[in-house]
Amino acid sequence: MANDGVLALTWNRVRLLKESPVGMIGAFLVLFWLFVAIFAPWIAPFDPNANNMDALIDPTPSAVNWLGTDNSGRDILSRIIWGSRTVFAVAPLAVLCAYAIGCMMGLMAGYYRGWVDDLVNRISDIVLSFPAIVLYIIVIMRFGASANNIILAVIFISSPQITRIVRGMTLELREREYVAAAKMRGESALYIMLVEILPNARGPLIVDACLRLGYTTIAIGVLGFLGLGLPPPDPDWGGMVKETYAMMSIYPHMSLFPAAAISSLVVGLSLLADGMREISIRD
Amino acid sequence: MSSNAAATLEPSVETRKAILELRNVSISYFVRAGELKVVPNISLTLYEGEALGLVGESGCGKSTVAFAIMKYLGGAGRITGGQILFEGRDMTKMSDEELRKLRGGRMAMVYQDPMSSLNPVIPVGKQLMEVPLIHSNVSEDEAYKRALQMLQEVNLPDPARIMTRYPHQLSGGQQQRVVIAMALMSEPSLLVMDEPTTGLDVTVEAAVLDLVAQLRQKHHSSIVFISHNLGTVVRICDRIGVMYAGELVEEGPIGEVFRDPRHPYTRGLLNCIPTLNADKRSRPLSAIPGQVPPILNRPPGCIFAPRCSDADGPRCTAAAIPTATYGGTGQHRVKCVRVAELPKHVRPTSTAVDTVANEFTTQPPILDLDHVKKTYHQAIGMFGGSGYDVHAVDDITLAARKSETLAIVGESGCGKSTLAKVLTGIELASGGKVTLAGKDIGNTAVEKRDSDTKRSIQMVFQNPESTLNPSHTIGYVMERAIKKLKQISGKEARVQVNDLLKTVNLPLEFAARKSRQLSGGQKQRVAIARALAGEPEMILADEPVSALDVSVQAAIINLLVEIQRKRGSTLLFISHDLSVVRYLADHVAVMYLGKVMEFGSVTDVFAPPYHPYTEALMSAVPIADPDVKQRRIILEGNIPSPQNRPKGCPFATRCPRKIGAICDDTPPPEQVSPAGHRIACHIPMAELATATQVVF
Numbered sequence: 018m019a020n021d022g023v024l025a026l027t028w029n030r031v032r033l034l035k036e037s038p039v040g041m042i043g044a045f046l047v048l049f050w051l052f053v054a055i056f057a058p059w060i061a062p063f064d065p066n067a068n069n070m071d072a073l074i075d076p077t078p079s080a081v082n083w084l085g086t087d088n089s090g091r092d093i094l095s096r097i098i099w100g101s102r103t104v105f106a107v108a109p110l111a112v113l114c115a116y117a118i119g120c121m122m123g124l125m126a127g128y129y130r131g132w133v134d135d136l137v138n139r140i141s142d143i144v145l146s147f148p149a150i151v152l153y154i155i156v157i158m159r160f161g162a163s164a165n166n167i168i169l170a171v172i173f174i175s176s177p178q179i180t181r182i183v184r185g186m187t188l189e190l191r192e193r194e195y196v197a198a199a200k201m202r203g204e205s206a207l208y209i210m211l212v213e214i215l216p217n218a219r220g221p222l223i224v225d226a227c228l229r230l231g232y233t234t235i236a237i238g239v240l241g242f243l244g245l246g247l248p249p250p251d252p253d254w255g256g257m258v259k260e261t262y263a264m265m266s267i268y269p270h271m272s273l274f275p276a277a278a279i280s281s282l283v284v285g286l287s288l289l290a291d292g293m294r295e296i297s298i299r300d
Numbered sequence: 301m302s303s304n305a306a307a308t309l310e311p312s313v314e315t316r317k318a319i320l321e322l323r324n325v326s327i328s329y330f331v332r333a334g335e336l337k338v339v340p341n342i343s344l345t346l347y348e349g350e351a352l353g354l355v356g357e358s359g360c361g362k363s364t365v366a367f368a369i370m371k372y373l374g375g376a377g378r379i380t381g382g383q384i385l386f387e388g389r390d391m392t393k394m395s396d397e398e399l400r401k402l403r404g405g406r407m408a409m410v411y412q413d414p415m416s417s418l419n420p421v422i423p424v425g426k427q428l429m430e431v432p433l434i435h436s437n438v439s440e441d442e443a444y445k446r447a448l449q450m451l452q453e454v455n456l457p458d459p460a461r462i463m464t465r466y467p468h469q470l471s472g473g474q475q476q477r478v479v480i481a482m483a484l485m486s487e488p489s490l491l492v493m494d495e496p497t498t499g500l501d502v503t504v505e506a507a508v509l510d511l512v513a514q515l516r517q518k519h520h521s522s523i524v525f526i527s528h529n530l531g532t533v534v535r536i537c538d539r540i541g542v543m544y545a546g547e548l549v550e551e552g553p554i555g556e557v558f559r560d561p562r563h564p565y566t567r568g569l570l571n572c573i574p575t576l577n578a579d580k581r582s583r584p585l586s587a588i589p590g591q592v593p594p595i596l597n598r599p600p601g602c603i604f605a606p607r608c609s610d611a612d613g614p615r616c617t618a619a620a621i622p623t624a625t626y627g628g629t630g631q632h633r634v635k636c637v638r639v640a641e642l643p644k645h646v647r648p649t650s651t652a653v654d655t656v657a658n659e660f661t662t663q664p665p666i667l668d669l670d671h672v673k674k675t676y677h678q679a680i681g682m683f684g685g686s687g688y689d690v691h692a693v694d695d696i697t698l699a700a701r702k703s704e705t706l707a708i709v710g711e712s713g714c715g716k717s718t719l720a721k722v723l724t725g726i727e728l729a730s731g732g733k734v735t736l737a738g739k740d741i742g743n744t745a746v747e748k749r750d751s752d753t754k755r756s757i758q759m760v761f762q763n764p765e766s767t768l769n770p771s772h773t774i775g776y777v778m779e780r781a782i783k784k785l786k787q788i789s790g791k792e793a794r795v796q797v798n799d800l801l802k803t804v805n806l807p808l809e810f811a812a813r814k815s816r817q818l819s820g821g822q823k824q825r826v827a828i829a830r831a832l833a834g835e836p837e838m839i840l841a842d843e844p845v846s847a848l849d850v851s852v853q854a855a856i857i858n859l860l861v862e863i864q865r866k867r868g869s870t871l872l873f874i875s876h877d878l879s880v881v882r883y884l885a886d887h888v889a890v891m892y893l894g895k896v897m898e899f900g901s902v903t904d905v906f907a908p909p910y911h912p913y914t915e916a917l918m919s920a921v922p923i924a925d926p927d928v929k930q931r932r933i934i935l936e937g938n939i940p941s942p943q944n945r946p947k948g949c950p951f952a953t954r955c956p957r958k959i960g961a962i963c964d965d966t967p968p969p970e971q972v973s974p975a976g977h978r979i980a981c982h983i984p985m986a987e988l989a990t991a992t993q994v995v996f
Contacts, residue, residue, distance in 0.1 A: 023413060036332060145356065193762060194766045195765045195766065195768055197759070197761065198761070200746050201725075201746055201753060201757075202728065202780070202781055202833075204780075216769075216772075217769065217771055
């Protein structure tokens with residue numbers, strides 16, 4: 018069916034990625050963190066929440082604690098490794114949900130036009146007129162800090178942006194002759210949107226999804242830093258920075274290592290997006 | 301006409317001075333996959349004051365050669381060998397600064413799309429003035445004077461006003477005239493024109509071609525004229541070079557090459573063009589089988605051998621073919637081992653008597669259009685309260701009977717595509733009645749049509765690139781069409797996919813392919829198959845071959861004829877190409893500004909009495925035969941915009957046979973001959989009948 022076609026084509030794209038050095042670096046970084054997240058229990062040298070009071074004497078990196086320990090004597094390496102799980106549990110799911118909603122709204126707005134389009138656009142306008150960080154804070158403050166609520170906030174903030182992209186592409190794709198042909202043989206609107214239009218919008222959407230995963234990773238970090246992330250003691254990269262940044266001048270490693278973890282994943286996703294864009298321009 | 305200049309303008313070989321000489325030039329593009337040798341080795345000479353036409357199908361390297369002549373190949377392209385001598389100096393060794401002085405000065409280029417050659421945010425006058433300001437160091441006033449004079453020379457009305465206009469305020473034909481004016485501003489000795497009339501309507505194209513021929517005489521520029529249309533080359537050029545897959549396969553004076561083409565590819569090209577004197581009853585068009593080989597996979601020996609019907613085994617495929625001179629003049633060069641032994645080429649001519657299938661006239665029409673109108677309201681202002689109506693289709697009455705082909709022909713903006721949209725139900729008619737097999741469908745949107753109506757009318761679209769969903773396999777496209785149109789299960793539909801592929805002569809393994817793996821012609825075949833899935837009574841074809849190369853076009857036209865003969869379906873064929881219409885149609889309707897100007901059987905329409913517009917259209921068609929005489933009627937001006945169309949006859953503003961105020965004020969009466977030939981004109985039919993044949 019149409020579905021395996023989409024997958025096959027996407028796989029061909031992925032194989033093309035090896036011709037893009039930038040994309041390969043990105044893919045390597047992302048896959049590295051994915052591997053770390055999946056195998057955290059086996060890789061992490063210590064329990065991420067175990068306090069080693071002896072280490073507090075000298076928390077700097079050592080042969081035992083490779084990246085040092087934090088202000089509570091917990092092994093930073095283990096906490097970063099476990100913290101990657103938070104990101105990979107929350108960000109992809111949140112982006113996926115945002116896409117499900119954004120695509121549907123964008124498809125309907127672009128395909129039906131008229132009042133549906135107006136309504137969707139006005140709602141998007143309202144959401145987009147708030148600074149994202151303010152919206153995050155409002156949502157989390159109102160509903161409390163939990164993984165579910167972070168996902169909700171991401172959906173709320175990202176889906177209007179996705180709607181915009183999908184709507185724009187739908188406006189263009191609905192004029193294609195194959196859409197007219199589908200109408201003439203009596204396909205339903207839902208079929209035309211999902212089977213005729215959406216698959217042809219996938220190129221830019223895949224690129225955007227990569228970037229959006231990066232933004233979401235940052236957002237999760239920021240929320241953690243503001244104390245609105247996952248409740249302690251579970252390790253969370255943003256939270257780790259927050260707990261230790263007061264000691265930046267004496268023990269910079271405590272906040273720099275988790276910050277570097279966030280950056281490397283975000284950079285990896287951006288480079289991957291660049292690589293994807295490169296190969297999508299090619300043919 | 302102007303083509304006959306070929307005979308008179310040829311000075312003897314010895315006295316001619318070469319302006320441009322390409323010596324063993326090879327051009328490559330460097331892409332990720334490696335080096336693409338687009339043009340492996342080309343040599344050609346252009347003499348002073350001469351026009352050389354380069355023809356060939358898409359992907360044959362014509363434009364690459366043009367850009368190489370300008371030494372402007374872009375980032376990926378490079379001249380990898382040989383010399384390009386322009387006025388005796390080797391351009392491949394020039395610095396960027398020297399080249400910059402040359403381009404736009406001694407040599408100029410006119411591109412296919414005028415809109416992209418003009419800067420949209422600068423008035424055209426200022427853009428024209430730039431040329432002398434940069435190249436000849438003159439004062440602002442002098443530059444203005446020269447620009448104004450040049451606009452006059454390209455026959456633009458009211459040049460002072462045009463000077464202040466921005467490109468988007470001009471029509472396509474006017475834009476192209478401005479581009480030509482700009483190219484001529486510096487009196488270049490070489491003018492490279494890359495498909496300069498391809499995007500224009502035939503009547504506009506004819507006027508631009510005449511202009512080029514005229515200016516050529518006046519300015520003595522040499523021209524390299526690139527086109528896929530052999531007819532336009534005949535009109536402009538003295539010599540022709542036929543390119544195939546990056547090689548110049550035949551070259552010589554127009555007359556010699558057209559009267560006695562020696563290369564099988566040239567012969568193939570000439571055979572597959574429908575002419576104004578042949579139709580489907582007299583002969584099938586002969587398409588060239590196969591397609592241009594991909595650059596990385598070109599055959600050794602003769603590059604055309606795999607598609608050549610005259611190929612002679614290893615002689616053709618073993619080693620590279622040398623270029624041989626043919627005939628007495630020494631100017632006719634052919635890259636074919638059999639150049640001397642092939643018999644003289646005979647153009648297929650129509651042998652059968654011209655009788656139109658009138659046997660269907662007794663049948664009731666399948667499709668009946670009764671005073672059909674389509675009006676769009678163009679809103680002005682925020683709430684759309686004010687505004688004006690655009691009558692895209694205005695009061696059209698036509699009928700098509702079973703198994704016949706009704707062609708609708710007209711230039712862009714005449715409403716032919718809008719009419720198709722109304723028939724498909726994608727747009728609703730604003731007035732009148734559309735009856736398909738007894739059912740009124742004009743006011744039923746496609747979503748609301750019952751399944752039998754959907755099955756019985758299907759469409760083949762214009763653009764092969766957008767007609768198939770790139771995400772789906774061909775098999776899926778067909779299966780889905782069969783399933784929906786025949787109302788059967790997916791399993792049953794899958795079984796029938798193979799039959800459908802066979803109907804359109806495609807190999808069965810294509811079912812697993814995606815559209816991007818197909819060529820343009822193959823995509824159009826799939827599109828035809830998709831339309832046939834429900835065995836419709838009526839097929840709409842909106843310019844189905846206009847985006848295809850001529851050799852492929854012939855194959856698709858043959859397929860349409862064959863399908864129609866086998867299935868007895870009715871074809872409504874929409875086209876701007878009179879030659880194709882002449883070939884394919886049984887009845888023809890000529891449209892102008894939403895109105896039918898003339899309607900009748902194909903023989904009636906293509907013979908006097910003509911409507912003055914039909915007459916002008918026919919005289920504008922470029923014909924690929926220097927021996928065919930064509931009466932020339934030049935239409936002044938442009939098609940009026942539908943919003944302020946003339947009150948009387950829509951054609952009155954451009955009509956060369958206008959008889960007076962009555963044409964401007966009163967809509968013309970529709971005169972009907974006993975045979976059903978309808979002409980909407982104030983001139984009595986008897987007087988129109990005294991016109992001579994346009995093409996003879």
